[in-house]
Amino acid sequence: MLKASCLNGLITAVGADAVFTDQASCIAYSYDNSACQQVPAAVVFATSHAEVAAVVACCYQHVLPITVRGKGSSTTGASVSVAGGIVLSLERMNKILALNVANRTIRVEAGITNLQVQTRAATQQLFWPPDPTSQAYSTVGGNLACNAGGPHTLKYGSCRENTYALKAVSGDGSTLLTGANTSKSAAGYDLTRLLIGSEGTLAVITEATLKLQPAAETRALLQAGFADITAASHAIVALMQNTDIPTSIELLDATSLTMIANYAKLALAPSVTALLFIEVDGSNATIASKIDHTSAALRRCGAIDIKSADQPADIANLWQIRRALSPALRHVADSKINEDIVVPLDKIPILMQHVETLSAKWSLTIASFGHAGNGNLHVNILYNKVDTAQQQRAESCLAELMDIVIDLDGCISGEHGIGLTKQPFLTKQYNQATVNLMQKIKQQFDPANILNPNKVFKQP
Amino acid sequence: MLKASCLNGLITAVGADAVFTDQASCIAYSYDNSACQQVPAAVVFATSHAEVAAVVACCYQHVLPITVRGKGSSTTGASVSVAGGIVLSLERMNKILALNVANRTIRVEAGITNLQVQTRAATQQLFWPPDPTSQAYSTVGGNLACNAGGPHTLKYGSCRENTYALKAVSGDGSTLLTGANTSKSAAGYDLTRLLIGSEGTLAVITEATLKLQPAAETRALLQAGFADITAASHAIVALMQNTDIPTSIELLDATSLTMIANYAKLALAPSVTALLFIEVDGSNATIASKIDHTSAALRRCGAIDIKSADQPADIANLWQIRRALSPALRHVADSKINEDIVVPLDKIPILMQHVETLSAKWSLTIASFGHAGNGNLHVNILYNKVDTAQQQRAESCLAELMDIVIDLDGCISGEHGIGLTKQPFLTKQYNQATVNLMQKIKQQFDPANILNPNKVFKQP
Numbered sequence: 001m002l003k004a005s006c007l008n009g010l011i012t013a014v015g016a017d018a019v020f021t022d023q024a025s026c027i028a029y030s031y032d033n034s035a036c037q038q039v040p041a042a043v044v045f046a047t048s049h050a051e052v053a054a055v056v057a058c059c060y061q062h063v064l065p066i067t068v069r070g071k072g073s074s075t076t077g078a079s080v081s082v083a084g085g086i087v088l089s090l091e092r093m094n095k096i097l098a099l100n101v102a103n104r105t106i107r108v109e110a111g112i113t114n115l116q117v118q119t120r121a122a123t124q125q126l127f128w129p130p131d132p133t134s135q136a137y138s139t140v141g142g143n144l145a146c147n148a149g150g151p152h153t154l155k156y157g158s159c160r161e162n163t164y165a166l167k168a169v170s171g172d173g174s175t176l177l178t179g180a181n182t183s184k185s186a187a188g189y190d191l192t193r194l195l196i197g198s199e200g201t202l203a204v205i206t207e208a209t210l211k212l213q214p215a216a217e218t219r220a221l222l223q224a225g226f227a228d229i230t231a232a233s234h235a236i237v238a239l240m241q242n243t244d245i246p247t248s249i250e251l252l253d254a255t256s257l258t259m260i261a262n263y264a265k266l267a268l269a270p271s272v273t274a275l276l277f278i279e280v281d282g283s284n285a286t287i288a289s290k291i292d293h294t295s296a297a298l299r300r301c302g303a304i305d306i307k308s309a310d311q312p313a314d315i316a317n318l319w320q321i322r323r324a325l326s327p328a329l330r331h332v333a334d335s336k337i338n339e340d341i342v343v344p345l346d347k348i349p350i351l352m353q354h355v356e357t358l359s360a361k362w363s364l365t366i367a368s369f370g371h372a373g374n375g376n377l378h379v380n381i382l383y384n385k386v387d388t389a390q391q392q393r394a395e396s397c398l399a400e401l402m403d404i405v406i407d408l409d410g411c412i413s414g415e416h417g418i419g420l421t422k423q424p425f426l427t428k429q430y431n432q433a434t435v436n437l438m439q440k441i442k443q444q445f446d447p448a449n450i451l452n453p454n455k456v457f458k459q460p
Numbered sequence: 461m462l463k464a465s466c467l468n469g470l471i472t473a474v475g476a477d478a479v480f481t482d483q484a485s486c487i488a489y490s491y492d493n494s495a496c497q498q499v500p501a502a503v504v505f506a507t508s509h510a511e512v513a514a515v516v517a518c519c520y521q522h523v524l525p526i527t528v529r530g531k532g533s534s535t536t537g538a539s540v541s542v543a544g545g546i547v548l549s550l551e552r553m554n555k556i557l558a559l560n561v562a563n564r565t566i567r568v569e570a571g572i573t574n575l576q577v578q579t580r581a582a583t584q585q586l587f588w589p590p591d592p593t594s595q596a597y598s599t600v601g602g603n604l605a606c607n608a609g610g611p612h613t614l615k616y617g618s619c620r621e622n623t624y625a626l627k628a629v630s631g632d633g634s635t636l637l638t639g640a641n642t643s644k645s646a647a648g649y650d651l652t653r654l655l656i657g658s659e660g661t662l663a664v665i666t667e668a669t670l671k672l673q674p675a676a677e678t679r680a681l682l683q684a685g686f687a688d689i690t691a692a693s694h695a696i697v698a699l700m701q702n703t704d705i706p707t708s709i710e711l712l713d714a715t716s717l718t719m720i721a722n723y724a725k726l727a728l729a730p731s732v733t734a735l736l737f738i739e740v741d742g743s744n745a746t747i748a749s750k751i752d753h754t755s756a757a758l759r760r761c762g763a764i765d766i767k768s769a770d771q772p773a774d775i776a777n778l779w780q781i782r783r784a785l786s787p788a789l790r791h792v793a794d795s796k797i798n799e800d801i802v803v804p805l806d807k808i809p810i811l812m813q814h815v816e817t818l819s820a821k822w823s824l825t826i827a828s829f830g831h832a833g834n835g836n837l838h839v840n841i842l843y844n845k846v847d848t849a850q851q852q853r854a855e856s857c858l859a860e861l862m863d864i865v866i867d868l869d870g871c872i873s874g875e876h877g878i879g880l881t882k883q884p885f886l887t888k889q890y891n892q893a894t895v896n897l898m899q900k901i902k903q904q905f906d907p908a909n910i911l912n913p914n915k916v917f918k919q920p
Contacts, residue, residue: 100804100806102697102805102806103804103805103806103807103835104700104701104805105804146646147646149644153644154643157621158644160650160653161617161621170893170897174893175891175893176890176891176893176894176897177889177890177894178890178894180802180869180870180871180889181804181869181870182802182803182804182834182835182836182869182870182871182874183802183834183835184609184613184618184802184831184834184835184836184871184874184875185802185871185873185874186606186607186657186800186871186873186874186875186876186877186878187871187872187873187877187878187882187886187889187890188878188886188890188895188898188916188917189654189658189662189898189901189916190620190650190653190654190656190657191894191897191898193620193650193653193654194649194650194653194654196650197646197649197650198649202649213703214700214701214702214703214705216703237562240564240674241564241585241674242674243673243674243675243676243741243742243743245674281703282703283703340646342640342642342643342644342645343642344560344562344563344565344641344642345562345563345564346562346563371644374642374643374644375563375642375643375644376642376644409640409641410640410641410642411640411642411644411645411646412647413645413646413647414642414644414645414646415644415646416646417646418646418647418648422647426647426648429637429640429647429648430636430637430638430647430648431635431636431637433630433634433635433636434636434637434638434651435648437630437636437651437904437905438648438649438651440904441649441901441904444897444901444904445897456648456649457648
């Protein structure tokens with residue numbers, strides 16, 4: 001229950017028709033695409049930067065936590081108000097403010113969906129590189145909060161590489177301006193990248209100037225099987241030594257392939273224990289030769305089964321194996337710890353050996369797949385919820401995996417962020433002095449600790 | 461004069477043979493490549509991260525300013541100890557710690573020169589994109605401190621786009637670790653980019669993991685003359701709409717060309733008032749067709765005089781006009797305010813009209829040239845030192861120019877940074893709340909305000 005003075009402050013900020021405290025509305029905004037749920041004290045809709053600033057100023061005065069929400073597509077509980085307080089929805093801030101084709105930039109409100117940006121940019125043969133699979137409904141603000149990537153991150157970068165400027169509101173209601181609408185900027189500290197990926201803990205992003213890039217005319221997909229992970233890793237390294245790299249390189253490991261084979265019909269040579277999907281893009285005139293060059297490179301690295309497709313229907317067909325994975329995982333166990341660790345490219349085979357050892361040691365099925373071109377693998381530790389001993393083994397296994405990742409000079413998260421679950425590992429990744437500084441930065445942006453409190457780290 | 465206890469502390473940190481207080485040594489480290497000079501109280505050489513940490517801890521205890529210095533190539537006074545205290549030279553920290561070809565990374569000490577990195581990377585057909593013209597003697601640490609770019613920034617990015625991880629020492633002597641040795645990383649706040657471009661005010665960078673990229677086989681240069689700046693700007697925009705953009709697009713404006721023509725023999729059509737240099741790279745097999753495509757695009761935009769070269773001697777020949785500019789500038793005046801403003805690409809013609817108006821209003825010669833592909837122009841306001849009235853007019857002209865840049869949605873600095881000279885304009889670029897937050901961030905990293913004090917902004 002909100003205090004009356006607080007509720008009145010919120011109504012003054014955005015109008016009575018944009019503040020909901022009824023149970024039905026609050027429940028509708030109590031969850032996202034994760035398992036987390038927490039009913040907020042109110043749901044508040046803002047339609048402008050000024051309204052966001054007024055809402056934050058009111059919450060600052062009343063020390064009321066704010067969880068900012070786009071469309072609630074997060075799989076990590078990022079938009080669930082776990083610390084109580086209000087949900088601030090930006091879904092009504094969905095305008096394109098300016099499209100500058102010559103400068104290849106688009107300025108948008110934070111509540112616009114990724115797909116709306118792509119659709120508008122595509123009318124000018126441009127695109128915004130971050131393209132998470134949730135792009136049809138996830139918002140730009142949400143993408144920026146977690147530094148989202150997508151299939152094309154390998155070649156074109158994530159949010160941090162494709163955002164020029166931000167308008168935001170810090171935790172005391174102040175308006176912040178970062179960056180500039182230009183491709184170069186060296187004026188003071190880089191607050192743009194500091195806010196991107198800060199998981200809503202530093203400021204509420206209300207507007208963004210995004211870097212658009214010219215879209216390639218066409219794409220093609222190759223699928224290549226390997227007898228072992230070491231050969232597949234060599235192929236990844238070889239493909240990344242070109243000046244024109246693939247847009248994405250995805251891997252399915254032996255466990256993933258076995259699980260898929262158990263539940264779906266696979267047209268794969270039986271000796272294949274590691275499978276790569278490689279997407280290349282280019283012009284209509286050059287795409288065939290790119291497929292040839294990529295195939296040749298794969299063969300040189302020992303690929304034993306190469307398929308390629310350059311027509312949408314054939315490409316979709318090739319992806320079938322990848323799409324069969326999620327249902328197969330659910331056949332094995334009802335729950336999983338899905339990590340998104342990253343290792344240097346040459347360390348992928350060593351990592352996979354460790355994963356095999358961990359799987360045997362803890363008697364757990366572990367399926368690994370993902371964005372191998374970046375060394376970014378989703379290591380899925382499977383367990384059944386009813387089996388609490390198995391769940392505990394999964395937790396122990398995870399802790400050992402994280403130590404291995406850090407030993408291999410890797411990173412505990414490539415794209416999911418820290419949220420709540422990975423906090424114990426943050427000081428292992430860096431050191432206490434570095435995490436202390438992050439906490440002190442948080443205190444400067446959010447002195448009352450009301451912006452997504454306790455995410456990334458707890459305040460001391 | 462240092463207190464004896466402080467001097468002893470420094471000697472304990474690095475050894476007696478690495479602390480110099482004699483006048484000759486201190487004078488040798490009193491200047492850089494700018495007009496600034498200030499003799500430090502001591503010059504201290506560190507040979508390891510641990511020694512840097514010990515020096516900073518000592519200075520923190522004695523509240524003694526530290527100016528970190530690589531090879532002193534800065535043109536902005538960045539490595540001059542204007543606030544007194546010591547110069548900490550990292551030039552003896554010049555080791556390559558690890559080259560990982562498969563992961564395309566190189567880990568180096570901060571005092572290594574850019575060229576040493578390039579030379580080592582080139583043995584594996586790799587390169588580090590930042591390549592300032594000072595690369596033969598400027599250090600990686602210095603490059604990172606000012607987020608250096610270079611001719612290839614347009615296509616390949618600056619330091620912020622090409623650095624994965626840092627090791628550094630904050631202002632109280634603590635060791636900081638940022639990022640990871642991987643191409644993706646989403647663990648906590650992005651301190652890597654925060655330190656890059658912070659002009660030595662937040663921490664002393666001691667080690668860096670740099671992102672290497674595969675080097676193109678060959679390069680070619682095109683030179684294209686235009687009857688007016690608007691046509692040249694259209695050509696820039698057209699070239700940037702390709703998926704494969706030039707490595708650099710440089711502009712010389714009408715004033716620059718007139719000045720060069722007065723002092724050098726130019727083989728240019730007399731109707732040319734704007735000249736572009738366009739560098740493209742690619743494979744030996746494709747470079748000729750890239751030249752053809754680029755030429756065709758330039759002709760479509762009205763280029764009246766196109767030359768191209770794909771052999772080193774011919775390329776050097778084409779650059780002659782550009783190289784004639786600096787001597788020509790010195791013929792006109794002995795001093796200049798050399799700004800590095802940035803505007804969105806479509807605003808270049810409007811900016812140039814404003815510059816013409818300012819030139820007439822203030823009776824000053826203003827020559828503009830530079831990295832037009834990024835909208836980043838070096839606007840050189842020329843004046844003679846003896847003429848104090850002229851110098852004052854130049855200062856007034858600069859202030860008006862900065863307002864125009866901000867009105868055009870641009871940035872007051874594309875690559876030089878803020879240093880001392882651009883501080884008055886920082887709050888115009890952003891707002892007071894944003895600059896206040898930058899100052900508060902500085903206080904967290906450097907509580908005693910000893911790291912390059914009063915650069916970027918004065919502490920409140």
